[in-house]
Amino acid sequence: MGPKAWWVWVHDLGAVLWLGSVLYQLLVVAPVLAGQPPLLRRRLWLQLVARFHGVAVVAATAVVASGIVRMLALPWPLAELPGTLYGRLLLAKMAGAAGMLITGAALAFGVTAMLRDPQGMERFPLAARWLVLLLALEAGLGGVVLWCVARIHGG
Numbered sequence: 001m002g003p004k005a006w007w008v009w010v011h012d013l014g015a016v017l018w019l020g021s022v023l024y025q026l027l028v029v030a031p032v033l034a035g036q037p038p039l040l041r042r043r044l045w046l047q048l049v050a051r052f053h054g055v056a057v058v059a060a061t062a063v064v065a066s067g068i069v070r071m072l073a074l075p076w077p078l079a080e081l082p083g084t085l086y087g088r089l090l091l092a093k094m095a096g097a098a099g100m101l102i103t104g105a106a107l108a109f110g111v112t113a114m115l116r117d118p119q120g121m122e123r124f125p126l127a128a129r130w131l132v133l134l135l136a137l138e139a140g141l142g143g144v145v146l147w148c149v150a151r152i153h154g155g
Helices: 003-034 038-072 078-083 085-116 120-152
Strands: none
Touching (some): 003 085, 003 120
């Protein structure tokens, strides 16, 4: 496997882990925890967010680093990207990934801080709503990224 194939593999694996963890939290964890008592739900969300945050950080780092390497290997100057459909789709894909990074940061730092608040049970319903809303936003942005990838590859 050559260096180009290696970076493609890292990029794709990182993307699958990143978006997969978001979708798992949104579509599996959130509905399961919705039926739990608030105190237990808060504790479990804190544990799960910490666990998934670690996976997401590693995966997102792999996606960004390998994406930069792949961009630098393009056979034309980056300034020419907006002039082609491929380039515009690539820019839209990067914008979607940047949105996912920002949303993930809001989850990891903003929502987690609300969940960890010593008087958190008062703020927990709001934190839980923000958690699910931000997961849905991150998943939606991931959908945009996947749509761009499908269009780039002729889908």
